[in-house]
Amino acid sequence: MKYICFDTSSRTLLLSVSNGRAVIDVRAQEIDRYGSMLAVIIKQSMENSKLKVSELDFIGVGVGPGSLTGLRVGISTAKGMAFPFDLPTVQFNSLDILARPIDSERFAVLRRGREGHYYWREYRNGTPFGETSFTSTAELVSRIDASEIELFLDGEKDPLFNGFRISEVKRYDPSIMRDIAVEKFSGGETTKYSSLEPIYLQKSIAEINWEKKSEGEH
Amino acid sequence: MKYICFDTSSRTLLLSVSNGRAVIDVRAQEIDRYGSMLAVIIKQSMENSKLKVSELDFIGVGVGPGSLTGLRVGISTAKGMAFPFDLPTVQFNSLDILARPIDSERFAVLRRGREGHYYWREYRNGTPFGETSFTSTAELVSRIDASEIELFLDGEKDPLFNGFRISEVKRYDPSIMRDIAVEKFSGGETTKYSSLEPIYLQKSIAEINWEKKSEGEH
Structure with a gap:
């Protein structure tokens, strides 16, 4: 090909x-x-x-x-x-590229937009679950269940996500x-x-x- | 730099x-x-x-x-x-590049040399353990303890390694x-x-x- x-x-x-x-x-x-x-x-x-x-x-x-x-x-x-x-x-x-190598059952990939806002998408068993969202950090935190979903951030960790399992996207x-x-x-x-x-x-x-x-x- | x-x-x-x-x-x-x-x-x-x-x-x-x-x-x-x-x-x-992303306590990285021979190096907790060897498959199999060491092969799996935990190097x-x-x-x-x-x-x-x-x- x-x-x-x-x-x-x-x-x-x-x-x-x-x-x-x-x-x-x-x-x-x-x-x-x-x-x-x-x-x-x-x-x-x-x-x-x-x-x-x-x-x-x-x-x-x-x-x-x-x-x-x-x-x-x-x-x-x-x-x-x-x-x-x-x-x-x-x-x-583009978030799917970041998501593909992540080994986690339920997770979301986050990419910073303008100040205090993120693009994000949820994945279940490696497959996109729902559409891409753009929300404020506050709305993102309210919409994601910290006990269920691991966060992967394209960029530096944000202290606003304390209480979440969060790590930087590596690949x-x-x-x-x-x-x-x-x-x-x-x-x-x-x-x-x-x-x-x-x-x-x-x-x-x-x-x-x-x-x-x-x-x-x- | x-x-x-x-x-x-x-x-x-x-x-x-x-x-x-x-x-x-x-x-x-x-x-x-x-x-x-x-x-x-x-x-x-x-x-x-x-x-x-x-x-x-x-x-x-x-x-x-x-x-x-x-x-x-x-x-x-x-x-x-x-x-x-x-x-x-x-x-x-060059084998260290293949070894670095592998998450295993004890493993060896293998790269095929001429027919029936391999270059290989053992790693413990991500660090090289000993020098690089070049041996026949038979000697390699006799020198490696299958119960202790996982094999990672740069190339296709070889049926000679049946009994070993063996996989292809991915990255x-x-x-x-x-x-x-x-x-x-x-x-x-x-x-x-x-x-x-x-x-x-x-x-x-x-x-x-x-x-x-x-x-x-x-």
């Missing part, structure tokens, strides 16, 4: 490319000029594996949740590459990302490139101000 | 580079023209992180055991890069390699580049024939 997939939802870029035999995995943390580097690393990896865009069986892309700037770059790049040859695309949840690995993308493609879960959209549950400050203003008017 | 490290002891190339902030990890499996690709991937990764060879604090290289051709390419490249600026080098055992990860290299450098375990040598315990067919011939002469 020939594919490229990448996840740009955090400060760590994940990329995998395969020409059907060779597999190249790249993880780039804290690189400068993240946006332009994605194109550079895609070009290098495809050249290294002697692969042309027209030959790809699919393009996989992480749709978040996470950094909206990063997601816009990643999704735009996937759309741009898929467009000329009308290639199938596969979208995957954010391109090989896990490609496993997820290949499974989805093999299971027929493809998307038309024009329909790719980031998971963006966080209201912008502008939206919040607008709502406040609207409420004030009633 | 600024460094580059790589391991070329198997068909999977591992490479990590850091400019002190950004960290780029690459894992390339089954790539063509392995020998020349190492230089290409080094160049790309250093350019991507805006790093010059002269700025490196050290160069790390896996010295096997494993494919002698691969090791020659890796070690020669490390020597060539270290030479112009007399950079410190750090050598590490061969550049981030583990760089942890090992950085620890060694931080602990002062550097080597002069001219002293870098592969761990090569396997006698060549020529040596074996020579010994047979010599024995015949006595």
Whole structure:
């Protein structure tokens, strides 16, 4: 199977490319000029594996949740590459990459959004349970049963989660990302490139101000 | 800390580079023209992180055991890069990369050498116990206590190990390699580049024939 997939939802870029035999995995943390580097690393990896865009069986892309700037770059790049040859695309949840290697019966993966807010998703026996949420820390704590659910945080531990079993996510690995993308493609879960959209549950400050203003008017 | 490290002891190339902030990890499996690709991937990764060879604090290289051709390419490249600026080098055992993520009290990591022979090293609580060995499967089986030691094989399971608790090594990860290299450098375990040598315990067919011939002469 020939594919490229990448996840740009955090400060760590994940990329995998395969020409059907060779597999190249790249993880780039804290690189400068993240946006332009994605194109550079895609070009290098495809050249290294002697692969042309027209030959790809699919393009996989992480749709978040996470950094909206990063997601816009990643999704735009996937759309741009898929467009000329009308290639199938596969979208995957970025939290699922973090969740896959975790060995726990019931857990939630958390990724910090704006101040005091988290993106999170619950998993049972490794499978997503429900949709991705974006809530304040207070709401998150009220919705999760500390005796039942272990928390895994992408980033530093937060003292607000005292009383929870909480640890940092250890692995954010391109090989896990490609496993997820290949499974989805093999299971027929493809998307038309024009329909790719980031998971963006966080209201912008502008939206919040607008709502406040609207409420004030009633 | 600024460094580059790589391991070329198997068909999977591992490479990590850091400019002190950004960290780029690459894992390339089954790539063509392995020998020349190492230089290409080094160049790309250093350019991507805006790093010059002269700025490196050290160069790390896996010295096997494993494919002698691969090791020659890796070690020669490390020597060539270290030479112009007399950079410190750090050598590490390639089996230690496989061993690090394994959670077992007593275990051995095995990597197949020539037909019917294995490179292997024992670990206790994650720390190497004794030197790396190269033995026939029969000798390996006689030297290891199946009730005490779990085996982890880099490659497919071998039916010869029936009666042992044996599984495939799951992770061969550049981030583990760089942890090992950085620890060694931080602990002062550097080597002069001219002293870098592969761990090569396997006698060549020529040596074996020579010994047979010599024995015949006595």
